[in-house]
Amino acid sequence: MIAGEASGDLHGSNLMKAMQLQRHKLQFRVWGGDLMAAAGGDLVKHYRDLAFMGFVEVLLNIRTILGNIAFCKQDILQFKPDVLVLIDYPGFNLRIAKWAKKQGIRVVYYISPQIWAWHQSRVKSISRDVDQMLVILPFEQAFYSTHGVHVTYVGHPLVDAVQSMSFENLFEKRKIVALLPGSRMQELKRILPRMLSIVPSFPDYTFVVAGTKNLPKEVYDEILKPYPQVALITGKTYSLLKSASAALVKSGTSTLETALLGTPQVVCYAGSPLSYQIAKRLIKVKYISLVNLVLDKPLVTELIQDELNESNLKQSLSEILQADKAAEIKEGYQKLQNLLGAGGASQRAATAILGEK
Numbered sequence: 001m002i003a004g005e006a007s008g009d010l011h012g013s014n015l016m017k018a019m020q021l022q023r024h025k026l027q028f029r030v031w032g033g034d035l036m037a038a039a040g041g042d043l044v045k046h047y048r049d050l051a052f053m054g055f056v057e058v059l060l061n062i063r064t065i066l067g068n069i070a071f072c073k074q075d076i077l078q079f080k081p082d083v084l085v086l087i088d089y090p091g092f093n094l095r096i097a098k099w100a101k102k103q104g105i106r107v108v109y110y111i112s113p114q115i116w117a118w119h120q121s122r123v124k125s126i127s128r129d130v131d132q133m134l135v136i137l138p139f140e141q142a143f144y145s146t147h148g149v150h151v152t153y154v155g156h157p158l159v160d161a162v163q164s165m166s167f168e169n170l171f172e173k174r175k176i177v178a179l180l181p182g183s184r185m186q187e188l189k190r191i192l193p194r195m196l197s198i199v200p201s202f203p204d205y206t207f208v209v210a211g212t213k214n215l216p217k218e219v220y221d222e223i224l225k226p227y228p229q230v231a232l233i234t235g236k237t238y239s240l241l242k243s244a245s246a247a248l249v250k251s252g253t254s255t256l257e258t259a260l261l262g263t264p265q266v267v268c269y270a271g272s273p274l275s276y277q278i279a280k281r282l283i284k285v286k287y288i289s290l291v292n293l294v295l296d297k298p299l300v301t302e303l304i305q306d307e308l309n310e311s312n313l314k315q316s317l318s319e320i321l322q323a324d325k326a327a328e329i330k331e332g333y334q335k336l337q338n339l340l341g342a343g344g345a346s347q348r349a350a351t352a353i354l355g356e357k
Contacts, residue, residue, distance in 0.1 A: 001041065002031040002072070002096065004050045004089030006183045006212060007253040009033030011111060011157045012087050016040060018350035029079045031072065044075055048214040050092065073099055083353060087111050094122065097129040108353055110134045123147045134349050137294060138339055152352050155345035158253070162260045163343055168239040175205045177317065178240045178263070182250035183212040185219065190270045192223050195248045197310040198317060199227050210237040246320045248313065255289040259336055264320040264329045266313065267302045294339055299332040
Protein backbone atom coordinates (compact mmCIF):
# COMPACT_ATOMS: atom_id res chain seq x y z
CA MET A 1 0.00 0.00 0.00
CA ILE A 2 1.37 3.41 -0.97
CA ALA A 3 0.16 6.72 0.48
CA GLY A 4 2.10 9.95 0.09
CA GLU A 5 0.50 12.31 2.60
CA ALA A 6 -1.30 12.55 5.94
CA SER A 7 -4.83 12.04 4.58
CA GLY A 8 -3.73 8.95 2.65
CA ASP A 9 -2.13 7.59 5.82
CA LEU A 10 -5.45 8.03 7.67
CA HIS A 11 -7.59 6.42 4.99
CA GLY A 12 -5.01 3.70 4.35
CA SER A 13 -4.96 2.76 8.04
CA ASN A 14 -8.75 2.52 8.18
CA LEU A 15 -8.77 0.40 5.02
CA MET A 16 -6.18 -1.94 6.56
CA LYS A 17 -8.30 -2.37 9.70
CA ALA A 18 -11.37 -3.12 7.59
CA MET A 19 -9.45 -5.69 5.53
CA GLN A 20 -8.17 -7.38 8.69
CA LEU A 21 -11.73 -7.71 9.99
CA GLN A 22 -12.74 -9.48 6.78
CA ARG A 23 -9.70 -11.72 6.44
CA HIS A 24 -7.13 -12.77 9.03
CA LYS A 25 -3.38 -13.21 8.56
CA LEU A 26 -2.95 -10.42 6.02
CA GLN A 27 0.55 -9.03 5.64
CA PHE A 28 0.93 -5.34 4.76
CA ARG A 29 4.05 -3.60 3.50
CA VAL A 30 3.37 0.12 3.44
CA TRP A 31 4.67 3.43 2.23
CA GLY A 32 2.70 5.82 4.41
CA GLY A 33 2.83 7.09 7.96
CA ASP A 34 2.44 6.40 11.64
CA LEU A 35 -1.24 5.42 11.38
CA MET A 36 -0.63 2.75 8.76
CA ALA A 37 2.27 1.43 10.83
CA ALA A 38 0.04 1.31 13.93
CA ALA A 39 -2.60 -0.59 11.92
CA GLY A 40 -0.10 -3.40 11.39
CA GLY A 41 1.87 -2.29 8.34
CA ASP A 42 5.58 -2.80 7.87
CA LEU A 43 6.52 0.84 7.20
CA VAL A 44 9.19 1.16 4.52
CA LYS A 45 9.10 4.91 3.80
CA HIS A 46 7.34 7.72 5.67
CA TYR A 47 5.23 10.17 3.68
CA ARG A 48 7.20 13.09 5.13
CA ASP A 49 10.05 11.96 2.84
CA LEU A 50 7.75 11.86 -0.20
CA ALA A 51 5.73 15.09 -0.04
CA PHE A 52 6.65 17.50 -2.82
CA MET A 53 3.95 19.86 -4.05
CA GLY A 54 3.81 22.10 -7.12
CA PHE A 55 5.49 22.01 -10.52
CA VAL A 56 8.57 24.00 -9.50
CA GLU A 57 9.04 22.10 -6.24
CA VAL A 58 8.90 18.76 -8.08
CA LEU A 59 11.55 19.91 -10.58
CA LEU A 60 13.84 21.08 -7.76
CA ASN A 61 13.56 17.68 -6.06
CA ILE A 62 13.44 15.47 -9.15
CA ARG A 63 16.52 13.41 -8.25
CA THR A 64 15.07 12.51 -4.86
CA ILE A 65 11.69 11.65 -6.41
CA LEU A 66 13.22 9.44 -9.11
CA GLY A 67 15.34 7.73 -6.45
CA ASN A 68 12.22 7.01 -4.39
CA ILE A 69 10.43 5.56 -7.44
CA ALA A 70 13.36 3.26 -8.24
CA PHE A 71 13.58 2.09 -4.62
CA CYS A 72 9.83 1.52 -4.51
CA LYS A 73 9.92 -0.74 -7.58
CA GLN A 74 12.75 -2.74 -6.06
CA ASP A 75 10.86 -3.03 -2.77
CA ILE A 76 7.68 -4.26 -4.50
CA LEU A 77 9.57 -6.90 -6.47
CA GLN A 78 11.20 -8.16 -3.29
CA PHE A 79 7.91 -8.31 -1.36
CA LYS A 80 5.90 -9.91 -4.22
CA PRO A 81 2.44 -8.66 -3.16
CA ASP A 82 -0.84 -10.31 -4.15
CA VAL A 83 -2.28 -6.85 -4.67
CA LEU A 84 -0.81 -3.34 -4.85
CA VAL A 85 -3.12 -0.68 -3.35
CA LEU A 86 -2.31 2.88 -4.41
CA ILE A 87 -3.88 5.70 -2.36
CA ASP A 88 -4.25 9.07 -4.13
CA TYR A 89 -0.75 10.70 -4.58
CA PRO A 90 -0.94 10.52 -8.40
CA GLY A 91 2.44 11.96 -9.44
CA PHE A 92 4.16 8.99 -7.80
CA ASN A 93 1.48 6.32 -7.84
CA LEU A 94 0.53 6.50 -11.52
CA ARG A 95 4.16 5.82 -12.43
CA ILE A 96 4.22 2.85 -10.09
CA ALA A 97 0.90 1.60 -11.54
CA LYS A 98 2.25 1.61 -15.09
CA TRP A 99 5.34 -0.35 -14.04
CA ALA A 100 3.47 -2.77 -11.74
CA LYS A 101 0.93 -3.69 -14.42
CA LYS A 102 3.80 -4.75 -16.70
CA GLN A 103 5.09 -6.98 -13.88
CA GLY A 104 1.74 -8.78 -13.75
CA ILE A 105 0.83 -7.33 -10.35
CA ARG A 106 -2.84 -6.63 -9.63
CA VAL A 107 -3.26 -2.86 -9.17
CA VAL A 108 -6.10 -1.28 -7.17
CA TYR A 109 -6.33 2.51 -6.92
CA TYR A 110 -8.16 3.83 -3.84
CA ILE A 111 -9.12 7.53 -3.84
CA SER A 112 -8.89 8.73 -7.40
CA PRO A 113 -6.40 11.30 -8.64
CA GLN A 114 -8.35 14.45 -9.45
CA ILE A 115 -7.86 13.99 -13.18
CA TRP A 116 -11.38 15.29 -13.75
CA ALA A 117 -9.96 18.64 -12.59
CA TRP A 118 -6.95 18.70 -14.91
CA HIS A 119 -4.96 16.45 -17.21
CA GLN A 120 -7.99 14.32 -18.15
CA SER A 121 -5.87 12.52 -20.75
CA ARG A 122 -4.45 10.45 -17.87
CA VAL A 123 -7.70 8.45 -17.82
CA LYS A 124 -6.28 6.46 -20.77
CA SER A 125 -3.28 5.32 -18.76
CA ILE A 126 -5.50 4.56 -15.77
CA SER A 127 -7.72 2.38 -17.95
CA ARG A 128 -4.59 0.53 -19.13
CA ASP A 129 -2.66 0.27 -15.84
CA VAL A 130 -5.29 0.01 -13.06
CA ASP A 131 -7.32 -3.16 -12.58
CA GLN A 132 -9.87 -1.52 -10.28
CA MET A 133 -10.54 2.10 -9.33
CA LEU A 134 -12.27 2.70 -5.97
CA VAL A 135 -13.71 6.22 -5.95
CA ILE A 136 -14.99 8.31 -3.05
CA LEU A 137 -16.88 11.18 -4.72
CA PRO A 138 -20.31 10.62 -6.31
CA PHE A 139 -19.53 12.18 -9.71
CA GLU A 140 -16.30 10.19 -10.17
CA GLN A 141 -18.08 6.91 -10.93
CA ALA A 142 -19.81 8.33 -14.00
CA PHE A 143 -16.57 9.93 -15.18
CA TYR A 144 -14.61 6.67 -15.08
CA SER A 145 -17.45 4.51 -16.40
CA THR A 146 -17.65 6.75 -19.45
CA HIS A 147 -13.97 6.02 -20.13
CA GLY A 148 -14.26 2.25 -19.69
CA VAL A 149 -12.47 1.99 -16.34
CA HIS A 150 -13.49 -0.78 -13.91
CA VAL A 151 -14.80 1.51 -11.16
CA THR A 152 -16.58 1.08 -7.82
CA TYR A 153 -18.02 3.95 -5.77
CA VAL A 154 -17.38 3.15 -2.10
CA GLY A 155 -18.34 6.45 -0.42
CA HIS A 156 -16.10 8.94 1.34
CA PRO A 157 -13.92 7.55 4.17
CA LEU A 158 -13.95 10.91 5.96
CA VAL A 159 -17.57 10.30 6.91
CA ASP A 160 -16.40 7.31 8.97
CA ALA A 161 -13.34 9.11 10.33
CA VAL A 162 -15.43 12.00 11.64
CA GLN A 163 -18.24 9.82 13.01
CA SER A 164 -15.82 7.61 14.93
CA MET A 165 -13.84 10.48 16.46
CA SER A 166 -14.14 11.50 20.12
CA PHE A 167 -13.70 15.22 20.76
CA GLU A 168 -12.10 17.25 23.51
CA ASN A 169 -13.65 20.55 24.55
CA LEU A 170 -10.67 22.82 23.88
CA PHE A 171 -10.40 26.40 25.17
CA GLU A 172 -13.66 26.30 27.10
CA LYS A 173 -15.64 29.58 27.17
CA ARG A 174 -13.35 31.20 24.58
CA LYS A 175 -14.31 32.10 21.02
CA ILE A 176 -11.97 30.25 18.67
CA VAL A 177 -10.86 30.71 15.07
CA ALA A 178 -8.98 27.67 13.76
CA LEU A 179 -6.13 28.06 11.26
CA LEU A 180 -5.32 25.04 9.06
CA PRO A 181 -2.38 26.06 6.85
CA GLY A 182 -1.55 22.62 5.43
CA SER A 183 0.88 19.82 6.22
CA ARG A 184 3.73 20.61 3.82
CA MET A 185 6.59 22.98 4.60
CA GLN A 186 6.11 25.18 1.52
CA GLU A 187 2.36 25.48 2.22
CA LEU A 188 2.99 26.50 5.80
CA LYS A 189 5.52 29.19 4.91
CA ARG A 190 3.34 30.72 2.21
CA ILE A 191 -0.12 30.44 3.73
CA LEU A 192 0.20 30.76 7.51
CA PRO A 193 1.74 34.27 7.55
CA ARG A 194 -1.16 35.53 5.42
CA MET A 195 -3.69 33.92 7.75
CA LEU A 196 -1.96 35.46 10.78
CA SER A 197 -2.05 38.96 9.28
CA ILE A 198 -5.68 39.40 10.39
CA VAL A 199 -5.21 38.30 14.01
CA PRO A 200 -4.99 41.88 15.42
CA SER A 201 -8.32 42.71 13.71
CA PHE A 202 -10.24 40.16 15.82
CA PRO A 203 -9.22 40.81 19.44
CA ASP A 204 -12.30 39.03 20.83
CA TYR A 205 -11.22 35.71 19.30
CA THR A 206 -8.46 33.27 20.15
CA PHE A 207 -6.65 32.09 17.01
CA VAL A 208 -5.31 28.52 17.15
CA VAL A 209 -3.06 26.89 14.55
CA ALA A 210 -3.60 23.19 13.80
CA GLY A 211 -0.05 21.84 13.70
CA THR A 212 1.07 18.62 12.07
CA LYS A 213 3.54 16.19 13.60
CA ASN A 214 5.58 15.80 10.43
CA LEU A 215 6.77 19.44 10.58
CA PRO A 216 9.18 20.62 13.30
CA LYS A 217 7.67 22.76 16.05
CA GLU A 218 10.54 25.22 15.55
CA VAL A 219 9.15 26.13 12.13
CA TYR A 220 5.80 27.05 13.64
CA ASP A 221 7.47 28.92 16.51
CA GLU A 222 9.43 31.09 14.07
CA ILE A 223 6.34 32.07 12.07
CA LEU A 224 4.27 32.64 15.23
CA LYS A 225 6.93 34.75 16.97
CA PRO A 226 5.22 38.11 16.13
CA TYR A 227 1.89 36.72 17.40
CA PRO A 228 2.31 35.56 21.01
CA GLN A 229 -1.48 35.55 21.45
CA VAL A 230 -1.84 32.72 18.89
CA ALA A 231 -1.83 29.14 20.19
CA LEU A 232 -0.47 26.02 18.48
CA ILE A 233 -2.08 22.59 18.93
CA THR A 234 -0.73 19.43 17.30
CA GLY A 235 -2.63 16.20 16.74
CA LYS A 236 -6.04 17.53 17.81
CA THR A 237 -7.35 19.08 14.59
CA TYR A 238 -10.85 17.57 14.78
CA SER A 239 -11.33 18.73 18.38
CA LEU A 240 -10.05 22.17 17.42
CA LEU A 241 -12.48 22.45 14.50
CA LYS A 242 -15.33 21.22 16.68
CA SER A 243 -14.51 23.94 19.25
CA ALA A 244 -14.10 26.74 16.67
CA SER A 245 -16.62 29.36 15.58
CA ALA A 246 -14.92 29.51 12.18
CA ALA A 247 -11.83 28.31 10.34
CA LEU A 248 -9.37 29.43 7.67
CA VAL A 249 -8.49 26.23 5.80
CA LYS A 250 -5.90 25.45 3.14
CA SER A 251 -7.61 23.82 0.15
CA GLY A 252 -7.55 20.03 0.15
CA THR A 253 -9.04 17.23 2.23
CA SER A 254 -9.25 19.53 5.26
CA THR A 255 -12.02 21.56 3.62
CA LEU A 256 -14.23 18.46 3.59
CA GLU A 257 -13.26 17.53 7.16
CA THR A 258 -14.18 21.05 8.29
CA ALA A 259 -17.54 20.79 6.53
CA LEU A 260 -18.37 17.38 8.03
CA LEU A 261 -17.61 18.83 11.48
CA GLY A 262 -19.98 21.74 10.76
CA THR A 263 -17.49 24.62 11.09
CA PRO A 264 -17.95 27.64 8.78
CA GLN A 265 -14.79 28.16 6.74
CA VAL A 266 -12.85 30.26 4.27
CA VAL A 267 -10.77 28.19 1.86
CA CYS A 268 -7.22 29.45 1.27
CA TYR A 269 -4.49 28.62 -1.23
CA ALA A 270 -1.18 30.14 -2.34
CA GLY A 271 1.55 28.34 -4.26
CA SER A 272 4.78 29.47 -5.87
CA PRO A 273 4.00 32.08 -8.60
CA LEU A 274 5.26 29.87 -11.43
CA SER A 275 3.44 26.74 -10.20
CA TYR A 276 0.25 28.75 -9.86
CA GLN A 277 0.48 30.16 -13.40
CA ILE A 278 0.99 26.67 -14.82
CA ALA A 279 -1.85 25.19 -12.76
CA LYS A 280 -4.24 28.01 -13.70
CA ARG A 281 -3.83 27.12 -17.37
CA LEU A 282 -4.38 23.40 -16.81
CA ILE A 283 -7.17 23.16 -14.24
CA LYS A 284 -10.62 22.59 -15.74
CA VAL A 285 -12.94 22.94 -12.72
CA LYS A 286 -14.82 25.94 -11.36
CA TYR A 287 -13.72 25.52 -7.73
CA ILE A 288 -10.68 24.36 -5.77
CA SER A 289 -12.43 23.21 -2.60
CA LEU A 290 -14.04 19.78 -2.39
CA VAL A 291 -17.01 21.35 -0.62
CA ASN A 292 -17.90 23.55 -3.59
CA LEU A 293 -16.97 20.85 -6.12
CA VAL A 294 -19.30 18.24 -4.66
CA LEU A 295 -22.14 20.74 -4.19
CA ASP A 296 -21.38 22.30 -7.60
CA LYS A 297 -21.92 25.79 -6.18
CA PRO A 298 -19.82 28.37 -4.25
CA LEU A 299 -21.02 27.68 -0.70
CA VAL A 300 -17.69 28.62 0.92
CA THR A 301 -15.45 31.52 -0.11
CA GLU A 302 -12.22 30.58 -1.91
CA LEU A 303 -9.24 32.95 -1.70
CA ILE A 304 -6.56 31.90 -4.18
CA GLN A 305 -3.03 33.25 -4.67
CA ASP A 306 -3.11 37.10 -4.72
CA GLU A 307 -6.71 37.07 -3.46
CA LEU A 308 -5.35 35.51 -0.25
CA ASN A 309 -4.50 38.85 1.38
CA GLU A 310 -5.24 40.65 4.62
CA SER A 311 -8.16 42.67 3.30
CA ASN A 312 -10.02 39.74 1.74
CA LEU A 313 -9.33 37.46 4.69
CA LYS A 314 -10.63 40.05 7.14
CA GLN A 315 -13.84 40.59 5.16
CA SER A 316 -14.46 36.87 4.55
CA LEU A 317 -13.88 35.86 8.16
CA SER A 318 -16.11 38.68 9.42
CA GLU A 319 -18.92 37.40 7.17
CA ILE A 320 -18.84 33.78 8.36
CA LEU A 321 -18.71 34.86 12.01
CA GLN A 322 -22.15 36.42 11.52
CA ALA A 323 -24.99 34.16 12.65
CA ASP A 324 -27.00 34.34 9.40
CA LYS A 325 -24.05 33.47 7.17
CA ALA A 326 -22.90 30.69 9.51
CA ALA A 327 -26.40 29.17 9.43
CA GLU A 328 -26.45 29.32 5.63
CA ILE A 329 -23.13 27.51 5.41
CA LYS A 330 -24.21 24.83 7.90
CA GLU A 331 -27.38 24.22 5.90
CA GLY A 332 -25.20 23.70 2.82
CA TYR A 333 -22.99 21.30 4.77
CA GLN A 334 -26.05 19.15 5.49
CA LYS A 335 -26.74 18.87 1.76
CA LEU A 336 -23.10 17.91 1.27
CA GLN A 337 -23.45 15.18 3.92
CA ASN A 338 -26.50 13.83 2.12
CA LEU A 339 -24.60 13.66 -1.18
CA LEU A 340 -21.69 11.81 0.42
CA GLY A 341 -24.04 9.32 2.04
CA ALA A 342 -23.67 7.19 5.14
CA GLY A 343 -20.45 5.68 6.43
CA GLY A 344 -18.86 2.36 5.54
CA ALA A 345 -16.42 3.41 2.82
CA SER A 346 -13.47 1.50 4.27
CA GLN A 347 -15.53 -1.68 4.62
CA ARG A 348 -16.81 -1.45 1.04
CA ALA A 349 -13.30 -0.78 -0.25
CA ALA A 350 -11.97 -3.77 1.69
CA THR A 351 -14.68 -6.01 0.23
CA ALA A 352 -13.86 -4.82 -3.28
CA ILE A 353 -10.16 -5.55 -2.81
CA LEU A 354 -10.50 -8.91 -1.05
CA GLY A 355 -13.46 -10.13 -3.07
CA GLU A 356 -11.61 -10.16 -6.40
CA LYS A 357 -8.63 -12.25 -7.44
